[in-house]
Amino acid sequence: MSSEPDGPEEFDRPRADPDAGPCGYTEYETKERTTEEVPATGEGAEGLEREVWAALYEVEDPEMPVSVVDLGLIYGLELDDGNATIDMTLTYSGCPARELILDDVAEAAESVDGVDDAEVRLVWAPDWSLDLVTEQGKEALREFGISVER
């Protein structure tokens, strides 16, 4: 699990109401949502941002020699006065290497001169799927021996 702030003592789990009964039907509507284009690959980036993308390209998935950028896992990069904020997802929710990958990505960003601190935010939407893998990534997957549609 991620290291969210430790909860103080008052965070006791909520308890069931002993007199509970199922509730009736209610109508409601949800609002329309739009999602930004993903993944982000750093195409057209310049200066410091370009350097950060170059560093991120060096981070590979622990199971396959493919960059996390080419896998389409990076959803966004923001730079603000030496602070990098990276939104990324994972190919699988049960990924046992989660902390490892997130740490690798943060360290890669922080290795760039001009970046003091990097925060990696794990996001789950939009959904990741194979079509988010870049052409270069698909080529690398094929070389690795995974069949990917052309």
Added chain:
Amino acid sequence: MAATDADLGAPDELSEREREAVEAQLFRLADDEYVQAERYTFWQVRAPTLESDLAVANNAQDELGHARLWYDAIQQLGYSEESLLWESEPDDFQHSTLVELPFSEGDWGDAILRGYLYDVAEEIRLAALAESSYEAIRNRTSRIQGEEDYHVEHAENWLRRMADDEEASRRVQAALDRLYSDALTLFEPVGEVEEDIVELGIRDATLDEMRAEWTERTTAFLTDLGFEVPENAEPASPTGRDNEHTEHWHDLHEEMTSAYRNLGRHEATTLMDDE
């Protein structure tokens, strides 16, 4: 009851009422998946074929991954992993009793039937959460739906094969008779907060509606295979949702937290701690 189309906003923007409803939804999601996974692991080395060992191990990993996603969402509200799991008490949990029961010894039919009853309910619940007014639920749901797809398929395929075999059919029927009331607890309420969950748009179907859909779907499938679905069954008691559990959960909880206790831990250390 007023309809709402508002997004509830970030974890720290929730009103007390909203927060209570969000938590009520999240805890059962996390606890159901977590305990289901804990039980699946029993079969990991005992399934009848290597292929099934792998399939069940994979299901367990999926459910653990989903539990982690849900507990993450709960941690965004201020809880810690320690208090949620390792330093918890058995009656802190709100999972349905269906997922906490040990498997009948050597009974693969029990494992498959249970998985089927649970996974159909899970599919229906996730569908009702897909447009949730709470972002952390909405976002996780579509990811989880994609990974749950083949759980029901796996269970259905096994049930079809077992229905063709007399001894296997007998076991599945016995498991159905034994587990049905516990399966119904999946749709039991935790309290008055149930109304708010639907009214605030956190989930778009009531427990009654979800149970009706589940009953219709599971009854049609199982009846078609020649099984007899218990009629007029009542949910088991305790329900699990009411923080009351069978003795089996107390044993499993003890086991689940024993390493943390035996090691004298006070925090869930992470793999890559800086210090």
